[in-house]
Amino acid sequence: MSDSFSWWGVLSAVGVLTGLGITFGALLGMASARFKGEENPLVEKIDALLPQTQCGQCGYPGCRPYAEAINQGDAINKCPPGGEATILALADMLGRDPAPLDGEAASEDTVAYIREAECIGCTKCIQACPVDAIIGAAKQMHTVIEDECTGCDLCVAPCPVDCIDMLPRRKPLTQWEPIVSDRQPLRSAHAGL
Amino acid sequence: MPAYDFPGGIYPPERKERSNQAPLRTAPLPSEVTLPMSQHTGKAALPCVNVGDAVKTGTLVARRDGMVSANVHASISGTVIEINDSVIIIQGDGEDRWATLPPLDWRTAERDTLLERLDDSGLIGLGGAGFPTYIKAQVNEHHAIDTLVVNAAECEPYITADDLTLRHYAADVLEGAQLLARLCGAAHIIVGVEDNKPEAIQALQALLTVSADSEPLASVTLKIIETRYPSGGERQLIKKLLNREVPSGGLPADIGVLCHNPGTLLAALHAVRDGQPLVARVVTLTGDAIIQPGNYWVRVGTSVDALLEHVGVAHERLHQVVVGGPMMGTPLTSLEIPVTKTTNCLIAATKEELPPAPAEAPCIRCGACESVCPAQLLPQQLHWYARAENDAALEAHHLFDCIECGACSYVCPSAIPLVQDYRSSKQRIRHKRIETAKAEHAKHRFEFRQSRLAREEAEKKARRQARLAQQQSASSDATGTQTAPVADLRSLRIAQTAAKAAVRKAEKVLARAAAQDPQQRHDDLETQLATAQENLKAAEARLAEARAASEQKEAP
Numbered sequence: 001m002s003d004s005f006s007w008w009g010v011l012s013a014v015g016v017l018t019g020l021g022i023t024f025g026a027l028l029g030m031a032s033a034r035f036k037g038e039e040n041p042l043v044e045k046i047d048a049l050l051p052q053t054q055c056g057q058c059g060y061p062g063c064r065p066y067a068e069a070i071n072q073g074d075a076i077n078k079c080p081p082g083g084e085a086t087i088l089a090l091a092d093m094l095g096r097d098p099a100p101l102d103g104e105a106a107s108e109d110t111v112a113y114i115r116e117a118e119c120i121g122c123t124k125c126i127q128a129c130p131v132d133a134i135i136g137a138a139k140q141m142h143t144v145i146e147d148e149c150t151g152c153d154l155c156v157a158p159c160p161v162d163c164i165d166m167l168p169r170r171k172p173l174t175q176w177e178p179i180v181s182d183r184q185p186l187r188s189a190h191a192g193l
Numbered sequence: 194m195p196a197y198d199f200p201g202g203i204y205p206p207e208r209k210e211r212s213n214q215a216p217l218r219t220a221p222l223p224s225e226v227t228l229p230m231s232q233h234t235g236k237a238a239l240p241c242v243n244v245g246d247a248v249k250t251g252t253l254v255a256r257r258d259g260m261v262s263a264n265v266h267a268s269i270s271g272t273v274i275e276i277n278d279s280v281i282i283i284q285g286d287g288e289d290r291w292a293t294l295p296p297l298d299w300r301t302a303e304r305d306t307l308l309e310r311l312d313d314s315g316l317i318g319l320g321g322a323g324f325p326t327y328i329k330a331q332v333n334e335h336h337a338i339d340t341l342v343v344n345a346a347e348c349e350p351y352i353t354a355d356d357l358t359l360r361h362y363a364a365d366v367l368e369g370a371q372l373l374a375r376l377c378g379a380a381h382i383i384v385g386v387e388d389n390k391p392e393a394i395q396a397l398q399a400l401l402t403v404s405a406d407s408e409p410l411a412s413v414t415l416k417i418i419e420t421r422y423p424s425g426g427e428r429q430l431i432k433k434l435l436n437r438e439v440p441s442g443g444l445p446a447d448i449g450v451l452c453h454n455p456g457t458l459l460a461a462l463h464a465v466r467d468g469q470p471l472v473a474r475v476v477t478l479t480g481d482a483i484i485q486p487g488n489y490w491v492r493v494g495t496s497v498d499a500l501l502e503h504v505g506v507a508h509e510r511l512h513q514v515v516v517g518g519p520m521m522g523t524p525l526t527s528l529e530i531p532v533t534k535t536t537n538c539l540i541a542a543t544k545e546e547l548p549p550a551p552a553e554a555p556c557i558r559c560g561a562c563e564s565v566c567p568a569q570l571l572p573q574q575l576h577w578y579a580r581a582e583n584d585a586a587l588e589a590h591h592l593f594d595c596i597e598c599g600a601c602s603y604v605c606p607s608a609i610p611l612v613q614d615y616r617s618s619k620q621r622i623r624h625k626r627i628e629t630a631k632a633e634h635a636k637h638r639f640e641f642r643q644s645r646l647a648r649e650e651a652e653k654k655a656r657r658q659a660r661l662a663q664q665q666s667a668s669s670d671a672t673g674t675q676t677a678p679v680a681d682l683r684s685l686r687i688a689q690t691a692a693k694a695a696v697r698k699a700e701k702v703l704a705r706a707a708a709q710d711p712q713q714r715h716d717d718l719e720t721q722l723a724t725a726q727e728n729l730k731a732a733e734a735r736l737a738e739a740r741a742a743s744e745q746k747e748a749p
Contacts, residue, residue, distance in 0.1 A: 047636070052631075052633070052636040052639070053635065054635065054639045062639055063636065063639070064636075064639070064640070130639050130642060131635050131638040131639050132638055132642050133638075148634075148635075148638065150635045173231055173279060
């Protein structure tokens with residue numbers, strides 16, 4: 001046994017393993033520097049679950065900042081436009097307990113509407129809009145681009161003449177929702193055939 | 194019989210003899226028509242007439258909006274009395290004066306002229322889906338088409354509209370098929386007919402033996418298939434006739450096939466040869482509560498109520514009116530609705546004929562639904578997931594490959610309305626997709642605004658700094674200690690390089706998307722590019738500011 005022992009063997013093994021360690025360490029280090037992710041992936045995921053109304057009802061200036069705050073440990077129940085569904089989705093993803101919504105849930109999908117005859121062209125609503133959905137210029141009438149409006153309410157408060165209404169959004173005919181009626185067609189049809 | 198076949202299928206009672214005995218008749222001219230703007234797949238048409246305008250039969254009253262959409266024409270002559278978001282109502286003058294387009298010869302006319310004619314005539318698939326025909330006719334610009342299938346299987350019980358169309362207009366249907374085969378470059382035409390339509394088959398066979406010596410542009414084959422529901426499904430028929438399988442989420446064009454309904458082919462020929470826009474179609478009026486069942490030429494926009502009155506309805510026995518067949522159709526909650534381009538059948542059913550369903554019982558996992566599914570899905574699994582609203586699992590189980598044929602609910606011993614569940618799940622998932630896309634769009638716009646504000650702020654600061662530096666060098670007042678702390682130049686330069694890279698990346702992504710799909714608009718990608726550009730400008734402004742500050746510091 002002892003004659004097969006040689007310092008050379010031990011040293012070469014130590015040397016090879018150290019070399020491998022250094023090489024792969026360097027490779028990993030370089031890779032982490034080279035392919036460094038700029039963003040926190042969790043924040044991205046949280047942001048994707050938020051409704052992106054950018055309404056600020058959570059107390060943060062937009063959905064992304066709230067996503068960052070949630071990542072830092074803030075409560076997940078501060079998003080009224082998202083409602084129950086968003087809270088449940090967030091709770092599910094983050095492994096936290098779902099809590100009841102802090103605030104009033106949005107009753108329906110709304111869109112801002114400027115009563116154009118009354119608009120004085122102060123541009124205050126334009127500055128308040130988080131998604132640039134209002135067009136107009138100083139002393140010119142303003143109007144809302146309906147498709148871009150998220151219904152966040154942020155333009156209502158700054159208006160000095162109160163000419164902005166939040167109206168229910170019109171739905172295209174193609175976006176129907178099934179009605180469950182007592183006359184169930186397919187079943188009745190089939191049962192008779 | 195060909196050796197190939199599609200899986201599943203059922204044999205429901207056909208009940209076609211009620212409506213296929215009488216010859217094709219013409220329904221009386223309605224006194225008023227209601228023309229919906231959305232009778233087709235895609236965007237609703239936009240009205241192009243005003244209230245009070247006099248129109249003739251065939252006058253264009255609504256123009257298509259965008260690519261996937263179709264024109265709508267007045268189906269009677271008279272006056273426009275109402276226009277709102279979804280319909281145009283025309284009061285008839287009873288004279289039926291026509292406004293036709295100049296006739297064309299499809300053999301000699303330019304391809305573009307023919308396509309334009311199909312488009313102008315508001316032609317859509319009359320089989321049910323209502324896809325604009327002019328788009329389908331130019332599909333060979335993206336896919337090589339070798340076979341045109343005439344889908345005359347008409348597998349759904351009760352309906353005999355295609356059967357009667359073929360009996361009366363077999364030659365015209367085949368000519369229409371030649372026309373569309375020419376447009377899409379198909380060399381073969383296959384007519385698929387179920388064996389329960391002997392008269393239609395006879396008419397076609399007589400024609401094929403005659404026209405063998407004349408020079409047909411595309412070879413025509415007649416294939417008679419076994420009667421089994423749903424062999425008239427596009428995918429099922431292609432599998433049966435050609436043994437080719439349409440890929441999941443794909444179209445028949447992906448495998449070189451195009452399917453057309455006989456009614457569509459006839460309408461295409463009328464549009465080209467006679468210059469008649471699509472204003473009438475063949476509708477099967479059947480059911481036990483109807484006194485004179487049969488097939489009728491009906492003007493589009495005729496109210497269902499008026500039509501049923503014309504053929505006579507035994508009101509005391511009428512239980513419900515179903516539009517479409519009993520398998521895939523929907524019952525009407527009101528008869529005050531118009532016949533559209535896609536209404537192929539109206540069933541006025543008695544209670545004995547289509548009795549109310551028994552109460553739904555729990556699923557017993559018998560697996561009957563699975564063995565009849567023609568799309569080889571797992572209806573039972575889909576049922577559980579649909580009830581649990583587990584959308585991810587539904588999509589993983591290919592819910593969107595369901596053709597909603599209703600075979601599964603037909604065989605279900607627990608009378609579970611499976612297809613209803615699938616339909617509402619599909620709609621819910623589509624709705625969710627729209628919402629997600631909207632949220633994504635709002636997010637990009639928000640990010641763009643944030644970066645624009647940041648850029649404005651940075652530029653303002655940079656200008657102020659530059660001004661300050663100028664003032665100081667002019668007065669050479671060497672008390673530069675209270676100037677803003679000089680930011681780390683190196684990290685700012687890195688930020689600027691990163692911003693530049695981000696702009697390049699956004700440009701590349703946009704260019705790639707534009708190359709892949711030049712017709713699509715890429716608003717979100719453009720917003721992302723603009724955001725990156727704003728970020729770059731902000732980084733440059735910050736760098737300029739820091740440079741000015743550092744120069745100012747060194748200057749004294």
